[in-house]
Amino acid sequence: MNRQRDRNYRARIEAALAATRQQDALHRFGDAYLEARRQAFTGMDFEALRQNVSRLKDEVDSHREDYLEQFSRLARAAGARVFRAVDGAAANAYIVDLARRHGVRLAVKSKSMTSEETGLNAALRQAGVEALETDLGEWIVQLAGQRPSHMVMPAIHMFRDEVAALFGEVTGEAEPVDIQHLVGVARRQLRNRFLEAGMGISGASLAVAETGTLALVTNEGNARLVASLPPLHVVLVGIDKLVPTLEDALCVLQVLPRSATAQVMTSYVSWIRGPVPREGQARELHIVLLDNGRSTLAADADCKDALRCLKCGACANVCPVYQTIGGQVFGDVYVGAIGLVLTAFFSGLEPAGELIGACIGCRACAAICPAAIDLEEIILRLRRRIGDREGLGLAKSLVFRQVLRNRRLFHALLRGASLLQKPVFGGRDSIRHLPLHFSSLTEWRTLPVIVEKPLRDLLPAVENQPVSGHRQVALFAGCATDFVHPRIGLSLVKLLNRADMAVSFPLQQTCCGIPALYGGDRETATELARQNVRALLADNPQAVITVCPTCSTALRRHFVELLQDDAEYAEAARRLAGITRDAAVFVAEQGPDPAAHVQRGTLTYHDSCHLKRRCGVWQEPRQLLSEAGWQVQEMERADRCCGFGGSYSFAGYPEISREITKDKVNAILRSGAAVVATDCPGCLIMLRGALEKRGLGLRAAHTLELLGEALPDSSR
Amino acid sequence: MDLTDRFTTAAERAGARVVRCPRRSALLDYLAAEAAGSILLPNFAVGSRLNLAAGLRQRNCPVITEDFRRLAPRADSGVTGANFALADTGTVVLDSTDEPLRLASTLPLRHFVILDPRKILADSMAAVGVLGQLQKHPDPGFTAFITGPSRTADIERVLTIGVHGPAQLHILLLQGVSEDLLES
Numbered sequence: 001m002n003r004q005r006d007r008n009y010r011a012r013i014e015a016a017l018a019a020t021r022q023q024d025a026l027h028r029f030g031d032a033y034l035e036a037r038r039q040a041f042t043g044m045d046f047e048a049l050r051q052n053v054s055r056l057k058d059e060v061d062s063h064r065e066d067y068l069e070q071f072s073r074l075a076r077a078a079g080a081r082v083f084r085a086v087d088g089a090a091a092n093a094y095i096v097d098l099a100r101r102h103g104v105r106l107a108v109k110s111k112s113m114t115s116e117e118t119g120l121n122a123a124l125r126q127a128g129v130e131a132l133e134t135d136l137g138e139w140i141v142q143l144a145g146q147r148p149s150h151m152v153m154p155a156i157h158m159f160r161d162e163v164a165a166l167f168g169e170v171t172g173e174a175e176p177v178d179i180q181h182l183v184g185v186a187r188r189q190l191r192n193r194f195l196e197a198g199m200g201i202s203g204a205s206l207a208v209a210e211t212g213t214l215a216l217v218t219n220e221g222n223a224r225l226v227a228s229l230p231p232l233h234v235v236l237v238g239i240d241k242l243v244p245t246l247e248d249a250l251c252v253l254q255v256l257p258r259s260a261t262a263q264v265m266t267s268y269v270s271w272i273r274g275p276v277p278r279e280g281q282a283r284e285l286h287i288v289l290l291d292n293g294r295s296t297l298a299a300d301a302d303c304k305d306a307l308r309c310l311k312c313g314a315c316a317n318v319c320p321v322y323q324t325i326g327g328q329v330f331g332d333v334y335v336g337a338i339g340l341v342l343t344a345f346f347s348g349l350e351p352a353g354e355l356i357g358a359c360i361g362c363r364a365c366a367a368i369c370p371a372a373i374d375l376e377e378i379i380l381r382l383r384r385r386i387g388d389r390e391g392l393g394l395a396k397s398l399v400f401r402q403v404l405r406n407r408r409l410f411h412a413l414l415r416g417a418s419l420l421q422k423p424v425f426g427g428r429d430s431i432r433h434l435p436l437h438f439s440s441l442t443e444w445r446t447l448p449v450i451v452e453k454p455l456r457d458l459l460p461a462v463e464n465q466p467v468s469g470h471r472q473v474a475l476f477a478g479c480a481t482d483f484v485h486p487r488i489g490l491s492l493v494k495l496l497n498r499a500d501m502a503v504s505f506p507l508q509q510t511c512c513g514i515p516a517l518y519g520g521d522r523e524t525a526t527e528l529a530r531q532n533v534r535a536l537l538a539d540n541p542q543a544v545i546t547v548c549p550t551c552s553t554a555l556r557r558h559f560v561e562l563l564q565d566d567a568e569y570a571e572a573a574r575r576l577a578g579i580t581r582d583a584a585v586f587v588a589e590q591g592p593d594p595a596a597h598v599q600r601g602t603l604t605y606h607d608s609c610h611l612k613r614r615c616g617v618w619q620e621p622r623q624l625l626s627e628a629g630w631q632v633q634e635m636e637r638a639d640r641c642c643g644f645g646g647s648y649s650f651a652g653y654p655e656i657s658r659e660i661t662k663d664k665v666n667a668i669l670r671s672g673a674a675v676v677a678t679d680c681p682g683c684l685i686m687l688r689g690a691l692e693k694r695g696l697g698l699r700a701a702h703t704l705e706l707l708g709e710a711l712p713d714s715s716r
Numbered sequence: 717m718d719l720t721d722r723f724t725t726a727a728e729r730a731g732a733r734v735v736r737c738p739r740r741s742a743l744l745d746y747l748a749a750e751a752a753g754s755i756l757l758p759n760f761a762v763g764s765r766l767n768l769a770a771g772l773r774q775r776n777c778p779v780i781t782e783d784f785r786r787l788a789p790r791a792d793s794g795v796t797g798a799n800f801a802l803a804d805t806g807t808v809v810l811d812s813t814d815e816p817l818r819l820a821s822t823l824p825l826r827h828f829v830i831l832d833p834r835k836i837l838a839d840s841m842a843a844v845g846v847l848g849q850l851q852k853h854p855d856p857g858f859t860a861f862i863t864g865p866s867r868t869a870d871i872e873r874v875l876t877i878g879v880h881g882p883a884q885l886h887i888l889l890l891q892g893v894s895e896d897l898l899e900s
Binding site (some may be wrong): 025029032077078079134135136137140153154155156158159160163179180182183186187190191192195208210211213219220221222224225227228246247250253254261263264265266267268269270271272273274275276277278279285 | 726730784785789802804805806807813814815818819822823840841843844847848850851852854855856857858859860861862863864865866867868869870871872873874876878879880881882
């Protein structure tokens with residue numbers, strides 16, 4: 001990765017982190033959005049609706065040229081002119097030429113992200129045509145000389161006082177800082193411009209192949225004026241907006257407003273086919289179908305699902321990184337998760353590099369996307385691609401290739417670290433301070449200490465396991481449990497022993513490879529997959545139990561994918577995936593332990609991103625904890641990321657992590673519980689570290705630890 | 717809940733005002749009372765059937781029935797019919813391919829829509845066929861879904877009404893004027 005670019009990007013993050021008013025606004029928005037969206041989808045089967053959208057978008061994808069031809073033919077039949085623009089420059093040139101030929105001096109625009117993508121306003125300005133944004137948010141951003149920070153709410157990063165100042169410059173008067181008044185100013189200032197303009201420019205949310213119809217989905221009513229009043233109407237629309245039929249378009253409309261603004265329907269949907277009549281003047285409708293990287297994206301099997309995007313902005317609304325640093329930094333023309341992907345294709349992998357690195361991987365985007373795009377997965381694939389192209393950098397390459405692939409060396413180093421850290425942690429179980437420039441890592445959290453005796457040393461010593469061969473399962477601990485929180489593993493053994501099961505710990509198991517995979521080193525991840533498949537299946541266990549949802553994802557999903565072309569391991573990887581179980585689910589299946597029923601107090605539960613949104617598990621841990629006597633008091637947004645994100649919080653963007661963690665700690669505090677439980681050793685490192693540093697006296701624990709303690713013969 | 721009730725609930729939730737008019741005179745009285753300034757009255761089937769122009773003039777309302785391009789920007793109110801409506805979202809659907817209908821429904825601050833409740837469909841999926849009929853004929857077409865008044869939340873997400881389009885949407889329910897989804 002380019003070092004200068006990286007430095008510049010970090011400077012922009014610092015500036016965004018200092019803008020606390022924006023952060024507050026985006027947080028409040030995110031919370032309000034989720035609740036309003038939930039209401040808007042009440043009584044609807046979101047999963048079915050979005051599968052439907054994804055199907056119809058994929059149908060277009062597999063016959064795109066046919067649908068484009070059909071759309072163009074029918075639009076022309078209704079009198080429209082249709083131009084296929086291969087890239088932004090071609091689209092701009094067509095529109096500029098059109099404006100020249102018609103002597104257009106003023107073009108009024110309704111919101112079009114596609115025109116932001118092509119840089120149309122600048123092209124028109126150079127040709128002497130004023131391009132005036134009429135969407136309120138776009139107008140504000142245009143007056144401020146900025147770019148939109150959100151696809152649906154372009155000026156969400158700005159405030160009423162700033163708007164009043166900008167409008168004051170337009171009217172030449174001091175405008176009161178009152179939103180209703182300011183909206184009135186916009187109406188009065190812009191109304192005549194619609195009537196004067198020689199050209200109206202809009203985007204479109206849908207292009208219907210079976211009729212040649214464009215649908216404009218808006219709230220303000222400016223798009224209707226843009227489409228109706230000037231003698232020329234230009235629609236700049238990406239070829240990804242095609243849908244086969246009107247019925248499909250209506251299906252999209254069932255999810256689009258609900259996802260974008262949590263409305264069941266926007267104020268206006270205008271279905272436009274051909275140039276509608278205008279008194280006394282011939283009217284023209286020009287449709288510019290823009291490719292600009294979309295065909296390349298369509299041909300890219302790893303990423304093509306991104307073309308299903310409806311541009312609703314939901315992925316930004318729920319993104320903890322977006323809420324922390326805003327769309328001006330976490331995006332380019334398009335912001336949020338989809339923005340990262342589209343930037344890579346519309347502007348190139350190079351400029352998208354930092355953005356892609358700044359995703360924390362929490363999957364909130366993938367869960368909310370109304371077109372069922374697995375955004376996080378696509379971002380991971382792009383990260384790997386950047387890793388392949390730009391190299392991993394010396395440090396990563398050393399760690400991944402030389403250390404991680406060699407289990408003995410890796411574990412020897414971890415044991416060595418346990419000795420080295422002694423002077424800094426002074427007998428407690430976490431590091432409070434680090435020397436020199438590492439100290440920024442411990443300013444806001446303590447760091448976990450690597451234990452003297454890892455789980456792999458402790459486990460053979462656990463006595464009274466039921467006779468092997470009765471019911472035998474293997475534990476895959478993962479590094480954090482093995483070397484930081486061995487108690488999690490010991491608790492699991494106790495719990496399963498009571499259910500008359502023997503738990504083995506295959507000693508050849510090693511890192512699941514996720515740090516390498518997510519860091520862009522697929523080769524190391526593949527080698528680790530082989531080592532683990534071999535180790536875990538050696539004794540032919542009935543099940544392999546994971547206590548870390550990220551490891552679980554590796555075993556159940558990534559190993560299969562990484563080894564699918566490996567003649568020796570493909571079948572074994574599938575077998576391992578089939579018998580791998582999340583601890584909470586597996587323990588819950590054994591039924592409640594009757595001895596565990598005592599009132600223990602109140603706890604709150606933090607959903608790990610990977611457990612909830614990868615493994616689909618969130619009910620079982622709550623159920624187990626409440627059966628064990630805990631009263632579960634939900635925190636706000638229990639499934640919002642804790643800020644850990646693996647190496648993200650150490651090497652990647654610890655300054656962003658810090659803010660996300662702060663949000664989580666505040667949510668925990670507001671719950672009023674004295675204990676926070678989670679099922680992920682990674683989250684645990686983060687939560688324990690942050691709670692401890694703030695001296696709050698709250699306890700963070702893995703669900704299994706709490707369940708283990710609830711057993712009769714237990715002491716902490 | 718019947719379709720009219722469902723429609724009314726949803727439309728009011730979206731910020732529209734829904735008024736049941738027992739007869740023509742009640743509708744005209746409402747228009748005369750609520751429309752301020754000049755009223756754009758384009759030519760549409762239900763408007764002619766009800767002879768709205770005469771009725772409004774009888775009530776001393778300044779009515780504009782021609783020269784829309786010139787007069788529409790200064791008019792305060794617009795009156796149109798509706799082809800049909802969608803109960804689940806409270807949407808009225810108006811084929812406004814004719815320019816006077818478009819101007820009357822987009823420019824003024826107040827938009828009055830006359831709707832026969834028999835034209836209320838359950839939801840957008842029930843409208844697939846008729847929308848197809850409106851969009852599949854050879855001539856150009858402009859079909860508007862209208863749900864509540866013009867709105868924005870672009871400044872600090874504060875919902876504000878009437879930014880570019882009508883700030884008031886009045887839906888006047890009048891039984892027995894049209895059952896034809898292809899006319900307004």
